[in-house]
Amino acid sequence: MPIARCASCGAPNRKGNAYGVAVIPVGYPDCAIVCSVPGCENPALIWLTAWETAEFNGGRRIFNLSGRSPKVRLAEPRSHVASDEPSPFCSMPVHAG
């Protein structure tokens, strides 16, 4: 499964996990996806295995990330929002519980 890690941290070096290709996510480097290494807050590249790279080359653009601590960067709150700008907060109703 693709993993999100920055260029400095690089791909995990585990046997059986050949993450050989890094692809930039939309918006990189000003993107919401953050390196999954604990303590690292750099924008992430998406590292793909050979099989995932073949799917990417075949046109696939949406992947689930590895479930191991993917991180996301949220928008800064704004003191005021112009009427034609989207709110930084989700407008969908939130149901507790």
Ligand SMILES: [Zn+2]
């Ligand atoms: Zn990192």
